Amino acid sequence: MKSNPIWRTGDRVFLEGITGTFDDVSVKDPTIVNVDGKWHVFYTGRDATKWRMGYIAGKELTDLKKADRNYMTSLNGGSYFCAPQVFQLKSKKTWYLIYQSGLGATFSTNADINSPQGWSAGKAMGFTDGIDFWCISDGTKIHCFYSAQDGSFTIKKRSTLVADFPYKWSEPVVVATDTFEAPHVYKNKADGKYYMMVEDIRRYFEIWQASSLDGTWTKLNEKWADYANLIETNEHWTDQVSHGEILRSGIDEMCEIEDINHCQVIFQGVVNGNYADYGIIPYDLGIMKNY
Template identity: 60%
Template sequence: MKRNIALPSSIGVLTLLSMLTISCNKQEIKLADKSTDLGSSPSVTTSAIANPRWSVTGKLFEQGAAGSFESVAVKDPSLVYDGGRWHVFYTGTDGNQWKMGYVNSPSLFDMKSEPRRFMNSLNGGGYFCAPQVFNFPAKGRWFLIYQSGLGATYSTNTSVSNYGGWAAGKGMGFNDGIDFWCIADNSYVYCFYSAQDGSKTIKRRRTTIANFPNGWESPTIVATDTFEAPHVYRNKADGKYYMMVEDIGRYFELWTASNLNGTWTKVSETWAAKSNLTERNGHWTDQVSHGEILRSGSNELMEINNIDRCEIFMQGVVNGSYSSYIRIPYDLGLMQNF
């Protein structure tokens, strides 16, 4: 995300029943050769739990070495599980500019030891950040959606693991917001994003699958009195869509709708917040900020098994007197509500 503000599955990682064993203290994980769904099979539920209890690991991924593009912070993660590895795209900053990086690992708990890649081919003019990654089988391509000097931006690749294969970023034809997030149904692709005009609203555009990633309709406001980073998922457990949105107090609201083109209703103001979060490996965050729910697949449908049994790879930091937003030293950890 890029904000000028005043400072104030396919697979689960922490619980996979017999397919997964974890030692939290050692921060190690063993994955089966074939990934499985999060937790048990989806169960029928009428609505999401408004204020679940959350727990979070310690820091799993931290800022890079001095002089690197990510020497101050790593943030805004988006990830998929493919080919036996987690593929994580993220924003990095040296305190001067927003850029993007990539890392892959068999385990989110082992990412610190893996090589980090600076995604320079994605440069969209001045800055590039806040990625979303997914596979679009109908297009025969992997997509990265992100924000840059071009506004809403996309890049494509034939393999998510080929970090050097991403095409140069291209604009999607609109630039009236930040934190762009795409999700499809059977006919359309929708893009949700946060306005950058001070209105504290979430906007939605759509285009046909045939025209994606171009041909977007005019925007519609779908949520008000909120802030940024809307992430929308289809919940298999009840067939509804859920949108988590970060409010300015650095916590996640939860909204729901019966379809992507429908009316959105707030489920909870503080669905995931410091007030209902337990830190399991020492204090490292006062915020529950920009994160991605671990999906049950990697495609454009953005599906999760159960909103009440989910994990979020999120950014956090201890509050302090930082000189500007771009100087806040965010790190990444994994939280769960079961």
């Protein structure tokens, strides 16, 4: 893969909501799929005090800025619910949202991704030792990668059989060290390998590689996507490359992408400032490309 790609980003594609809404401080942690020619985005919305989840959709990525916002009131994850991942489980033709909440690792289901209030109330997956949960299948098992919350700066992984998902998880194993959070893992169709994009605490993306989901992970580039190799082609809207997702080629739990050397990433960014608390950093969403 390219060792040091150049990234380009244009205008922001989605901004915080109007005063008094659930996302009037920031919009962040996006997950995205394209279904029948329409982009579906689930995201964390932040007001002055709470983290909650929203949904938008549009035929073009540039349509997201004017899309209707949906506060996902059908979810019930205790005191908060945020940092989603969305996919359709092939065997059940059912949509899953995986996210963090007061229940720990949490899931909700829906028969129709177009129905934001059709999601079931959150249910616990059975473990609470992390954040930023990401599920991906190798066809036999589903693996859940997440950021440990024990001060170890590690990424951990649990696994379960596809037939048992989203329950009966294995004990955790450490797959990456000296790193931070938001691990997103993909099967790269161009070379058949797996790539894990991880956000460093200094707000850039590392990239890791493995030959299988049970294999050993090797860091390929500490600063695969960093502001230093990001070109803003229009407005200056970010000094960070923070929590994001590569646009997938499919919609299911295999989490496939066409080519990691020729991809798009939806990510959160912000101009650096003296923000009193992480919760009130005014993140917006944009798209960057490495081609």
